[in-house]
Amino acid sequence: MSAAQVLDATFVLAVNDLARSVRFYVDQLGFEEDFQVEGWAFLSRGACQLRLGHGPDAVPMSKAQDHSWFAYLHVDDAQAMYREVLEKGVEIWLPLADRP
Numbered sequence: 309m310s311a312a313q314v315l316d317a318t319f320v321l322a323v324n325d326l327a328r329s330v331r332f333y334v335d336q337l338g339f340e341e342d343f344q345v346e347g348w349a350f351l352s353r354g355a356c357q358l359r360l361g362h363g364p365d366a367v368p369m370s371k372a373q374d375h376s377w378f379a380y381l382h383v384d385d386a387q388a389m390y391r392e393v394l395e396k397g398v399e400i401w402l403p404l405a406d407r408p
Contacts, residue, residue: 316355319379322363329360336396356381 323329
């Protein structure tokens with residue numbers, strides 16, 4: 309018997325400013341806005357889906373003290389993706405590199 313395969317991924321993120329976050333993911337990270345409902349925005353880029361929920365008290369990731377919040381996107385051309393987001397002014401915490 310073969311194991312079931314994961315077909316795509318959806319991440320739910322709490323954001324302080326929903327409109328600003330949508331602009332960031334669309335304008336700088338290349339996501340498309342699929343639709344919005346009260347307090348939520350639904351975005352996608354390829355097989356990755358994001359659900360951004362307005363959370364006025366959410367701690368921004370830049371202020372998080374631990375490493376328990378990560379998402380990995382597997383892309384077909386990491387160098388092209390890296391150049392794309394750099395050209396759009398995205399702040400990169402660690403430069404692109406081969407790591408274990």
